[in-house]
Amino acid sequence: MTSDWQARVDAVWAASGELGDDEVVRRIDALAAERPSDDPLALFERAGARDSAGLEAEAEGLYREALARGLGGSERVQAHIQLASTMRNLGRSLEAVELLDVIEPDSGDLRDAVVAFRALALVDAGEARRAASEALAALAPHLPRYRVSLAAYAADLVASA
Template identity: 45%
Template sequence: MTTAPAPSPAWEARSAALWAAIDDHEPAAFRALVRELAEELPEGHPVSAFELACANDSTGLPDRAAPLYRAALAGGLDPYRERRANIQLASTLRNLGELEESVALLRTERAKDAAALDEATRGLGDAVDAVLALALTDAGREREAVALAVGALARHLPRYNRSMAAYAAALVAPAPGPH
Protein backbone atom coordinates (compact mmCIF):
# COMPACT_ATOMS: atom_id res chain seq x y z
CA MET A 1 0.00 0.00 0.00
CA THR A 2 1.26 3.47 -0.79
CA THR A 3 1.15 6.29 1.68
CA ALA A 4 -0.80 9.40 0.67
CA PRO A 5 1.13 12.67 0.51
CA ALA A 6 1.31 14.41 3.86
CA PRO A 7 -0.75 17.53 4.46
CA SER A 8 1.23 20.78 4.52
CA PRO A 9 2.93 21.86 7.76
CA ALA A 10 0.52 24.83 7.92
CA TRP A 11 -2.47 22.48 7.68
CA GLU A 12 -0.97 20.24 10.37
CA ALA A 13 -0.45 23.26 12.64
CA ARG A 14 -4.06 24.38 12.22
CA SER A 15 -5.25 20.84 12.90
CA ALA A 16 -3.14 20.64 16.06
CA ALA A 17 -4.49 24.01 17.24
CA LEU A 18 -8.07 22.89 16.63
CA TRP A 19 -7.53 19.66 18.59
CA ALA A 20 -5.90 21.61 21.42
CA ALA A 21 -9.12 23.63 21.66
CA ILE A 22 -11.57 20.69 21.51
CA ASP A 23 -12.98 21.50 24.95
CA ASP A 24 -13.82 25.04 23.81
CA HIS A 25 -16.46 23.73 21.38
CA GLU A 26 -19.74 21.90 21.58
CA PRO A 27 -19.44 18.42 19.98
CA ALA A 28 -21.39 19.21 16.80
CA ALA A 29 -19.54 22.49 16.32
CA PHE A 30 -16.19 20.76 16.79
CA ARG A 31 -17.10 18.09 14.22
CA ALA A 32 -18.09 20.83 11.78
CA LEU A 33 -14.76 22.62 12.25
CA VAL A 34 -12.85 19.38 11.70
CA ARG A 35 -14.97 18.67 8.61
CA GLU A 36 -14.12 22.13 7.19
CA LEU A 37 -10.42 21.52 7.76
CA ALA A 38 -10.60 17.98 6.35
CA GLU A 39 -12.34 19.23 3.21
CA GLU A 40 -9.26 21.30 2.40
CA LEU A 41 -7.43 18.06 1.61
CA PRO A 42 -7.87 16.35 -1.75
CA GLU A 43 -11.03 14.27 -2.05
CA GLY A 44 -10.53 10.78 -0.63
CA HIS A 45 -7.36 11.73 1.27
CA PRO A 46 -6.88 9.23 4.14
CA VAL A 47 -5.90 11.97 6.61
CA SER A 48 -9.28 13.57 5.98
CA ALA A 49 -11.04 10.31 6.89
CA PHE A 50 -8.75 9.90 9.91
CA GLU A 51 -9.48 13.39 11.25
CA LEU A 52 -13.22 12.93 10.76
CA ALA A 53 -13.03 9.55 12.53
CA CYS A 54 -11.17 11.12 15.44
CA ALA A 55 -13.70 13.96 15.69
CA ASN A 56 -16.64 11.56 15.74
CA ASP A 57 -14.89 9.28 18.21
CA SER A 58 -13.88 12.10 20.53
CA THR A 59 -17.40 13.51 20.60
CA GLY A 60 -19.20 10.27 21.41
CA LEU A 61 -20.10 8.89 17.97
CA PRO A 62 -18.08 5.66 17.72
CA ASP A 63 -20.52 4.12 15.22
CA ARG A 64 -19.67 6.91 12.76
CA ALA A 65 -15.96 6.74 13.56
CA ALA A 66 -15.32 3.05 12.83
CA PRO A 67 -15.96 3.14 9.04
CA LEU A 68 -13.92 6.33 8.75
CA TYR A 69 -10.96 4.74 10.54
CA ARG A 70 -11.21 1.78 8.17
CA ALA A 71 -11.28 4.10 5.15
CA ALA A 72 -8.27 6.03 6.48
CA LEU A 73 -6.30 2.82 7.01
CA ALA A 74 -7.22 1.51 3.56
CA GLY A 75 -6.14 4.82 2.01
CA GLY A 76 -2.52 4.64 3.19
CA LEU A 77 -1.60 6.67 6.26
CA ASP A 78 1.92 7.48 7.39
CA PRO A 79 3.21 5.01 10.03
CA TYR A 80 2.46 7.29 13.00
CA ARG A 81 -1.13 8.01 11.97
CA GLU A 82 -1.57 4.38 10.95
CA ARG A 83 -0.68 3.23 14.46
CA ARG A 84 -2.94 5.87 15.97
CA ALA A 85 -5.77 4.81 13.67
CA ASN A 86 -5.33 1.16 14.67
CA ILE A 87 -5.31 2.05 18.38
CA GLN A 88 -8.33 4.30 18.03
CA LEU A 89 -10.26 1.87 15.83
CA ALA A 90 -9.62 -0.87 18.39
CA SER A 91 -10.84 1.42 21.16
CA THR A 92 -13.93 2.26 19.12
CA LEU A 93 -14.59 -1.42 18.45
CA ARG A 94 -14.29 -2.04 22.19
CA ASN A 95 -16.86 0.67 22.85
CA LEU A 96 -19.15 -0.91 20.25
CA GLY A 97 -18.82 -4.33 21.95
CA GLU A 98 -16.71 -5.90 19.19
CA LEU A 99 -14.16 -7.18 21.67
CA GLU A 100 -12.52 -10.00 19.75
CA GLU A 101 -11.80 -7.75 16.75
CA SER A 102 -10.49 -5.06 19.11
CA VAL A 103 -8.16 -7.53 20.85
CA ALA A 104 -6.98 -9.01 17.54
CA LEU A 105 -6.20 -5.60 16.07
CA LEU A 106 -4.22 -4.59 19.14
CA ARG A 107 -2.35 -7.90 19.27
CA THR A 108 -1.31 -7.32 15.66
CA GLU A 109 -0.17 -3.82 16.56
CA ARG A 110 1.82 -5.15 19.55
CA ALA A 111 3.52 -7.74 17.34
CA LYS A 112 5.06 -5.12 15.06
CA ASP A 113 8.85 -5.02 15.16
CA ALA A 114 9.65 -2.02 17.36
CA ALA A 115 13.06 -1.65 15.72
CA ALA A 116 11.34 -1.01 12.39
CA LEU A 117 9.26 1.86 13.80
CA ASP A 118 10.38 5.46 14.17
CA GLU A 119 10.66 6.84 17.70
CA ALA A 120 7.29 8.62 17.72
CA THR A 121 5.43 5.60 16.38
CA ARG A 122 7.24 3.27 18.78
CA GLY A 123 6.28 5.68 21.57
CA LEU A 124 2.63 4.72 21.11
CA GLY A 125 3.36 1.20 22.40
CA ASP A 126 2.05 1.94 25.89
CA ALA A 127 -1.18 3.28 24.37
CA VAL A 128 -1.54 -0.04 22.53
CA ASP A 129 -1.09 -1.86 25.83
CA ALA A 130 -3.52 0.43 27.69
CA VAL A 131 -6.33 -0.04 25.15
CA LEU A 132 -5.61 -3.77 24.96
CA ALA A 133 -5.87 -4.00 28.76
CA LEU A 134 -9.27 -2.31 28.61
CA ALA A 135 -10.46 -4.60 25.81
CA LEU A 136 -9.25 -7.69 27.68
CA THR A 137 -11.06 -6.52 30.82
CA ASP A 138 -14.30 -6.08 28.88
CA ALA A 139 -13.76 -9.54 27.40
CA GLY A 140 -13.58 -11.05 30.91
CA ARG A 141 -9.82 -11.61 30.81
CA GLU A 142 -8.93 -9.44 33.79
CA ARG A 143 -5.75 -11.27 34.87
CA GLU A 144 -4.30 -10.89 31.39
CA ALA A 145 -5.34 -7.21 31.39
CA VAL A 146 -3.69 -6.51 34.75
CA ALA A 147 -0.54 -8.36 33.65
CA LEU A 148 -0.36 -6.20 30.54
CA ALA A 149 -0.92 -2.98 32.49
CA VAL A 150 1.62 -3.84 35.21
CA GLY A 151 4.14 -4.93 32.57
CA ALA A 152 3.74 -1.62 30.72
CA LEU A 153 4.02 0.35 33.96
CA ALA A 154 7.11 -1.59 35.04
CA ARG A 155 9.12 -0.02 32.20
CA HIS A 156 8.54 3.44 33.68
CA LEU A 157 9.10 2.88 37.39
CA PRO A 158 12.20 4.37 39.00
CA ARG A 159 12.73 1.07 40.87
CA TYR A 160 11.25 -2.43 41.02
CA ASN A 161 11.17 -2.79 37.23
CA ARG A 162 12.41 -6.37 37.29
CA SER A 163 10.07 -7.45 40.12
CA MET A 164 7.00 -5.85 38.55
CA ALA A 165 7.79 -7.40 35.17
CA ALA A 166 8.11 -10.80 36.90
CA TYR A 167 4.81 -10.31 38.76
CA ALA A 168 3.13 -9.36 35.50
CA ALA A 169 4.42 -12.53 33.83
CA ALA A 170 3.32 -14.64 36.80
CA LEU A 171 -0.26 -13.38 36.47
CA VAL A 172 -0.62 -15.11 33.10
CA ALA A 173 1.76 -18.04 33.57
CA PRO A 174 0.16 -21.46 33.39
CA ALA A 175 -0.61 -22.93 36.78
CA PRO A 176 1.91 -25.55 37.85
CA GLY A 177 0.80 -29.13 37.35
CA PRO A 178 0.23 -31.61 40.17
CA HIS A 179 3.35 -32.85 41.93
Protein backbone atom coordinates in the same frame (compact mmCIF):
# COMPACT_ATOMS: atom_id res chain seq x y z
CA MET B 1 0.34 22.79 2.80
CA THR B 2 0.37 19.78 5.09
CA SER B 3 2.17 21.49 7.98
CA ASP B 4 -0.12 24.57 7.84
CA TRP B 5 -3.16 22.33 7.48
CA GLN B 6 -2.04 20.14 10.37
CA ALA B 7 -1.39 23.21 12.52
CA ARG B 8 -4.97 24.34 11.91
CA VAL B 9 -6.28 20.86 12.76
CA ASP B 10 -4.18 20.85 15.92
CA ALA B 11 -5.63 24.24 16.87
CA VAL B 12 -9.16 22.83 16.64
CA TRP B 13 -8.18 19.93 18.88
CA ALA B 14 -6.47 22.30 21.34
CA ALA B 15 -9.70 24.31 21.60
CA SER B 16 -12.01 21.29 21.62
CA GLY B 17 -12.92 21.67 25.29
CA GLU B 18 -14.35 25.11 24.65
CA LEU B 19 -15.89 24.35 21.25
CA GLY B 20 -18.08 21.37 22.03
CA ASP B 21 -18.45 18.16 20.05
CA ASP B 22 -20.64 19.43 17.21
CA GLU B 23 -18.38 22.39 16.52
CA VAL B 24 -15.25 20.23 16.54
CA VAL B 25 -16.84 17.89 13.99
CA ARG B 26 -17.93 20.86 11.86
CA ARG B 27 -14.48 22.49 11.92
CA ILE B 28 -12.59 19.26 11.27
CA ASP B 29 -14.93 18.46 8.40
CA ALA B 30 -14.32 21.91 6.93
CA LEU B 31 -10.56 21.40 7.13
CA ALA B 32 -10.85 17.90 5.68
CA ALA B 33 -12.81 19.35 2.75
CA GLU B 34 -9.68 21.30 1.78
CA ARG B 35 -8.01 18.01 0.86
CA PRO B 36 -9.00 15.32 -1.64
CA SER B 37 -11.98 13.26 -0.45
CA ASP B 38 -9.84 10.10 -0.31
CA ASP B 39 -6.96 11.71 1.62
CA PRO B 40 -6.11 9.30 4.46
CA LEU B 41 -5.05 12.00 6.91
CA ALA B 42 -8.27 13.97 6.38
CA LEU B 43 -10.30 10.77 6.81
CA PHE B 44 -8.39 10.01 10.02
CA GLU B 45 -9.11 13.47 11.44
CA ARG B 46 -12.80 13.19 10.52
CA ALA B 47 -12.93 9.80 12.27
CA GLY B 48 -11.27 11.19 15.38
CA ALA B 49 -13.72 14.09 15.58
CA ARG B 50 -16.67 11.72 15.43
CA ASP B 51 -15.07 9.32 17.87
CA SER B 52 -14.48 12.15 20.32
CA ALA B 53 -18.11 13.23 19.92
CA GLY B 54 -19.38 9.75 20.80
CA LEU B 55 -20.32 8.90 17.21
CA GLU B 56 -18.40 5.63 17.20
CA ALA B 57 -20.41 3.96 14.44
CA GLU B 58 -19.61 6.84 12.06
CA ALA B 59 -15.98 6.93 13.19
CA GLU B 60 -15.37 3.24 12.54
CA GLY B 61 -15.94 3.47 8.80
CA LEU B 62 -13.76 6.55 8.47
CA TYR B 63 -10.91 4.94 10.42
CA ARG B 64 -11.10 1.86 8.22
CA GLU B 65 -11.13 3.95 5.06
CA ALA B 66 -8.14 6.02 6.23
CA LEU B 67 -6.18 2.83 6.89
CA ALA B 68 -7.25 1.29 3.58
CA ARG B 69 -6.13 4.47 1.76
CA GLY B 70 -2.61 4.11 3.15
CA LEU B 71 -2.53 6.21 6.32
CA GLY B 72 1.07 6.03 7.48
CA GLY B 73 3.44 6.97 10.26
CA SER B 74 2.34 7.73 13.77
CA GLU B 75 -1.17 8.45 12.53
CA ARG B 76 -1.46 4.84 11.34
CA VAL B 77 -0.72 3.57 14.84
CA GLN B 78 -3.05 6.17 16.36
CA ALA B 79 -5.82 5.11 13.97
CA HIS B 80 -5.41 1.48 15.06
CA ILE B 81 -5.56 2.49 18.72
CA GLN B 82 -8.56 4.75 18.21
CA LEU B 83 -10.38 2.22 16.01
CA ALA B 84 -9.77 -0.49 18.60
CA SER B 85 -11.15 1.79 21.31
CA THR B 86 -14.18 2.48 19.12
CA MET B 87 -14.73 -1.23 18.54
CA ARG B 88 -14.50 -1.84 22.28
CA ASN B 89 -17.09 0.90 22.88
CA LEU B 90 -19.31 -0.78 20.29
CA GLY B 91 -19.11 -4.05 22.26
CA ARG B 92 -16.57 -5.81 20.03
CA SER B 93 -13.68 -6.15 22.45
CA LEU B 94 -12.17 -9.30 20.92
CA GLU B 95 -11.93 -7.56 17.54
CA ALA B 96 -10.23 -4.66 19.31
CA VAL B 97 -7.64 -7.01 20.82
CA GLU B 98 -6.97 -8.57 17.41
CA LEU B 99 -6.52 -5.16 15.80
CA LEU B 100 -4.06 -4.07 18.48
CA ASP B 101 -2.15 -7.35 18.21
CA VAL B 102 -1.57 -6.63 14.52
CA ILE B 103 -0.18 -3.13 15.08
CA GLU B 104 1.86 -3.71 18.25
CA PRO B 105 5.14 -4.73 16.57
CA ASP B 106 5.06 -1.47 14.57
CA SER B 107 3.83 0.81 17.34
CA GLY B 108 7.13 2.46 18.31
CA ASP B 109 6.76 5.13 20.96
CA LEU B 110 3.01 4.40 21.13
CA ARG B 111 3.62 0.80 22.25
CA ASP B 112 2.53 1.45 25.82
CA ALA B 113 -0.68 3.07 24.56
CA VAL B 114 -1.33 -0.03 22.45
CA VAL B 115 -0.84 -2.22 25.53
CA ALA B 116 -3.09 0.01 27.65
CA PHE B 117 -5.96 -0.06 25.16
CA ARG B 118 -5.51 -3.80 24.67
CA ALA B 119 -5.74 -4.20 28.45
CA LEU B 120 -9.06 -2.34 28.47
CA ALA B 121 -10.39 -4.58 25.69
CA LEU B 122 -9.15 -7.69 27.51
CA VAL B 123 -11.01 -6.66 30.66
CA ASP B 124 -14.19 -6.27 28.63
CA ALA B 125 -13.55 -9.68 27.07
CA GLY B 126 -13.40 -11.26 30.54
CA GLU B 127 -9.62 -11.62 30.68
CA ALA B 128 -8.83 -9.29 33.58
CA ARG B 129 -5.77 -11.22 34.81
CA ARG B 130 -4.18 -11.20 31.35
CA ALA B 131 -5.02 -7.48 31.03
CA ALA B 132 -3.41 -6.66 34.37
CA SER B 133 -0.38 -8.80 33.53
CA GLU B 134 0.22 -7.04 30.21
CA ALA B 135 -0.36 -3.57 31.66
CA LEU B 136 1.99 -4.20 34.58
CA ALA B 137 4.65 -5.68 32.30
CA ALA B 138 4.48 -2.53 30.16
CA LEU B 139 4.70 -0.32 33.25
CA ALA B 140 7.62 -2.15 34.89
CA PRO B 141 10.43 -0.75 32.69
CA HIS B 142 9.35 2.82 33.54
CA LEU B 143 9.79 2.38 37.29
CA PRO B 144 12.91 3.66 39.04
CA ARG B 145 12.65 0.77 41.52
CA TYR B 146 10.91 -2.62 41.67
CA ARG B 147 11.21 -3.30 37.93
CA VAL B 148 12.26 -6.90 38.33
CA SER B 149 9.75 -7.77 41.02
CA LEU B 150 6.85 -6.08 39.21
CA ALA B 151 7.75 -7.88 35.97
CA ALA B 152 7.80 -11.18 37.89
CA TYR B 153 4.42 -10.48 39.51
CA ALA B 154 3.00 -9.58 36.11
CA ALA B 155 4.15 -12.94 34.72
CA ASP B 156 2.75 -14.76 37.77
CA LEU B 157 -0.71 -13.30 37.18
CA VAL B 158 -1.16 -15.36 34.02
CA ALA B 159 0.98 -18.32 35.05
CA SER B 160 -1.10 -18.94 38.18
CA ALA B 161 -4.47 -18.49 36.48
